[in-house]
Amino acid sequence: MQERLQKIISAAGITSRRAAEELILKGQVTVNGNVVTELGSKADPAKDTITVNGKPLQVSQKRLYILLNKPVGYMTTLDDPEGRPLVTDLLKEVNERVYPVGRLDYNTEGLLLLTNDGDWANKLMHPSNEIDKEYHVRVRGKAHASQLAQLAGGVLIDDRKTSPATVEVIQSSENNDWLSLTIHEGRNRQVRRMCEAVSLSVVRLKRVRYGSLSVGTLKPGEFRYLTDTEVRELGQTKKTVMQEKTRPAARIPSSKNYKEQNTIKNKR
Template sequence: MTERRETGRSHPAKPGSRPQKTRLGAVKNTPNTSPDKARKPSGHSARTLAEPDWSEGERIAKYLARAGVASRREVERMIEAGDVVVDGVKLTSPAFKVTGRETIKVGRNIVSAPEPTRLWRYHKPSGLISTNHDPEGRRTIFDEFPKSLPRIVTVGRLDLTTEGLLLLTNDGELARALELPKNALERTYRVRAQGTVTDYKIADLAAGMTVDGVDYAPITAVFDRENGANSWLTVTLTEGKKREVRRALEAVNLMVNRLIRINYGPFELGDLRPGAVEEVPPELMLEAVGTMISEANKPLPDAPKRAAPAAKSRLGTRPGSARLGDRKRRPQK
């Protein structure tokens, strides 16, 4: 559940922008690297540029993460694969620095400068893949998103048949921070499983376990009710490893046949309809996760909320408007 995918939507270059023709190069940014020994990038001119001025700019991996391309780690893999080009030169080092005045391409797409961080809640229906492309041709969540959404990445992922809350953001750095186990953000699920819930099974989950060589941290499970051969539980965890809920419950003979995520950290699914996308207002996002957002990307607290167009899901209820459900609100007594 920790893997994420980005939309891959391209953005036009800023009007009037001019490529920077100096300071940039495809050599590794190490003190002993000689420009004369730099490898000539294939498919581009055989020019070698000077070592960049380390007093300016930020590392390309961090810059592209802030721009919503992917996480730093994923950007580093893109650079290693030769997919990142700055002013016509293919990069070989993730430590290379940029100022934002350059023309930066990932694959065939020109990357726009990072914008203020934004965050959306999405109610993923069952039957959609949480990637931007599926080799088997199955429909993905990115096929369902409104075309007006900017380049976005998912915070983690949900399996094909898992429903519920999936967070989206245009800030890869924020997405990574929300996923990290060390930040211990709770994920809460409503679970329907075949089998009988006992105190012993709940205690086994709470103690943590190892399944097929994978260690799982303690999982909190609360028995809700029994419905025929099935039991409903509310399950809370903090790691979000791949298929963690299903594997952990199967280890105590509870076979999951429906899984709905209702909370991710301070954000909740609420009454958001299947297939609907709704933006979290900037002031609430800053209040909830502001410490995880780079100062350079923080929006103004009073920035107006932009209307989020409805996605047209083929698998869920046709979405309409929904009230904000990112924070729990209960009527005052």
């Protein structure tokens, strides 16, 4: 059966559908020896010979869904010109080719999903699904109520305001605050740039939750396979909300550094 090339490439676990489109536009995909550069082009993976960057395409029938606790110092790409370690280097036991669902920066750690199911990955990454992603952010110094309010209400990044976020101080010390920041967008380096926009310096950044999934007890570098239920629920839910507990949009804990309790709420 003929399908769009970008869908076939994505289903093979080479890369996401969006990145597959870029490969086609750059002339890096051939069908039966002919270079294809039109995004509407179709092929039959069962009959046609498809190559990507000169390598024959093999479509796997086995679908894999992986949750990895990414350590700092790994790239969430399938290739790095500088030769830095890749997240796929941590999956030596996985025989099928998988790719990351979205990205985490080189210096960002935590929950990362990988798969070879292009349709599932595209559902998760599509902006209309608004899947919550929770980060724990260690910032230098103290986070003031006005800064939390700005983060919760949205800040300008590239002349476009971010959507309302959920933010609270979850731990406070003399030199640093730990924030919980939940967003549903996926802009490049968004959490770091949001903090920069309100003059907060990020010392450490970790993603702890993606929709209904949490990093749990996985140690950095460890991974597990998702259950069928987890795959189905995450792929079908438009907007996944944490079921175990609900929290105010912003909360500053009482301590000697804070004279009163402040709560900020933003409705989406």
